[in-house]
Amino acid sequence: MTAFVLVSGPFTGGWVWEETAALLREAGAAAYPVTLTGMAGGDGMATGGTSVGGPTAAGPTAGGTSAGGTAADGTGLETHVEDVLRAVDGAAADGHDRVVLVGHDYGIHPVLGAADRRPGRCARVVYLDAGMPADGDPASAFVPDPSAVGQADGTGLVPAPSGAGWGRWGSTEGLTEEAVARLDRLAAPQPVRTLTEPLRLTGSPFDRPVTGVLCTANGGSVSMVEMLVASGPPRFRALAGPDVGFFELPTGHWPMLSAPGPLADVLRRAAADGGVRLKLPDSAPPADGGSFVLDVPERPRERRGRVDLHLPEAEGPRPAVLFVHGGPVTPEQVPTPRDSPFFLGYGRLAAGLGLVGATLDHRLYGFADYPLAADDVAEAVELVRADPRVDADRIALWFFSAGGLLAADWLAAPPPWLRCVALNYPVLAPLPDWRRVEDRFRPADRMTAASPPVVLTRAGLEHPMFRATVDHFLAVAEETGAEVERIDVPTAHHGFEAVDHTPETRSAVQRAARSVRGRLMG
Structure with a gap:
């Protein structure tokens, strides 16, 4: 049985995966939606709670939040990495020694931190409409609305968006009015230190199998990644590795709400090592920049x-x-x-x-x-x-x-x-x-x-x-x-x-x- 640990993006908790998790379980997989510390929001669930009908990700109080999801002072990225680690270890206690870790948007940061510390238990990392952070990168360098960090008030919390404001964090295409209202009702303010604290990794994020799921209505596409591999900075060449696959979803930035069925299908295919593989083209410049097209003499x-x-x-x-x-x-x-x-x-x-x-x-x-x-x-x-x-x-x-x-x-x-x-x-x-x-x-x-x-x-x-x-x-x-x-x-x-x-x-x-x-x- 494949087990998925599902970690959502900013302002959301385990509730956002409810439909997708249910579909994964119906297909015979185990699903562990994680509510990170401080992110329970209006659902009133303690961290570690999951959708109705599935196993808990890490026990009823893992992560230490109270009902309502108020973040304690000092909650940072490291706190959220520990939350995901508890979910991974909880899955192991249920008999799932290796899990697929899915990180949506900001969620890829604690996912990568956890995968780095439990390499033997991480079968694959799925980047769900997420950036490519490396060691030392804070999430604020990748979130779609970097100005939000400066909006944190004296409580150390970044206010959650509402209504049309969700569009600043990604395309809302495919979301019904009811889905946006659900986001408004259940969203939680984001502890600012989760966005500013740097990610710490001991190895490469590509030391394990990786899948990228690109939401095309949000601007991502396989052709975009191909372009980065062919002409972008050398770090993008890792995307042409043999253990890296890609899928596209024709929807906006919240596919777990706008397209839970297709998302569940893609996640199962990713776990089975599916997806488009890319190849470094012959036209790609050498990693060291190569030689210049003209033979020009040195000058002072x-x-x-x-x-x-x-x-x-x-x-x-x-x-x-x-x-x-x-x-x-x-x-x-x-x-x-x-x-x-x-x-x-x-x-x-x-x-x-x-x-x-x-x-x-x-x-x-x-x-x-x-x-x-x-x-x-x-x-x-x-x-x-x-x-x-x-x-x-x-x-x-x-x-x-x-x-x-x-x-x-x-x-x-x-x-x-x-x-x-x-x-x-x-x-x-x-x-x-x-x-x-x-x-x-x-x-x-x-x-x-x-x-x-x-x-x-x-x-x-x-x-x-x-x-x-x-x-x-x-x-x-x-x-x-x-x-x-x-x-x-x-x-x-x-x-x-x-x-x-x-x-x-x-x-x-x-x-x-x-x-x-x-x-x-x-």
Whole structure:
């Protein structure tokens, strides 16, 4: 018999799994919905309670909450990890030595903590419309509404949403009015420390079989994951592992309420090692960044905080171009973007053209970090312009991939010294599940006729979701009369400088660099 330990997302308790748990039991499985400490809410159940008709997850009072679910001071993520551990151990006491741990949204954090401490009892972890936290990550870096952390009052609790406010935490598609009313009635405020306390793991979350269940109405999809595997940061390559499978559910962020039957079916198939398997494509860039598409000689390089300056041999103040990487990246990524062959190549290329090539390590570590990364870019620009070897009136900004969203501010209110903006295979609007990205970072919405000239290099084999954002950007540019020079590379992939070393890609890079130089020197 398969046993499932079910851990829900913020503001909800074991009650949210009632229908799904019942269906799992009807199919012959054991189900242990867990109500985490402080999350009993309006159902009046003590932590560890389960749906009617099933075994208790960890006894009638596990976790130490009273009826009504008031959280004691100091309730944090570690408290919730202990709650899940009691559920796992309770399942073992019932004869289920190995369980499938299901974490929805925030619930993946205590689930991963428990799986890390009971590796012999965890058969599989299911990420149900959840992020990918690693050791040291707080849940606040992944919750759909990061502003909520600042709403905690003097009791240390984040108020639960209500009504339309649930939409800030994920798509409510598929929820009936009765289901939303049930959420309102039974929701509990979230102890803020459960969101701010870092997750502590001794190993990788992928040290065991893993399944991702993606709710498509909330923006997740297998194609989105394929894109991350192919072109995203190296950490996403774990998603192409042999023990990782994926399912899609055509519903919103609360499938246990909107689609309990399909969810129960998917969970049983996940436990049986089902799901779509992904493969790392040949077009994926090497984990170390690979070699640059052009063979460019080294140039003198100076490190100034987060910025490196690649210096030309030319005398006198020279125009400069600042290269802005995409992401998200990880703080511990080695090499960092500016030390990768990719951006070393671009910095040297600019210096070889008589420009000061500036490369930057900005802090886009998650989708909520775009304001922080934007500040880093602005700070880097001022550092570059202040250097006596730079002509402060002749600056270009060159953005790559998801760094394209950072172009929005500069397109909306360009200073007179910004002579052009270059974009390589950019993302120019947040994708559907990038809810943590502020509306400010939508370049197409901020284009005007006064925007600086744009040099746009497009990869013909671009991911469809990225391509759609570029198509919209070009349509807006045409409507507003903004100047856009297009450089198309039909046979190139996203990140082609590292993966497509062809005459076409070499020509495109050289053409784009010459165009930027011409606009700086003109």
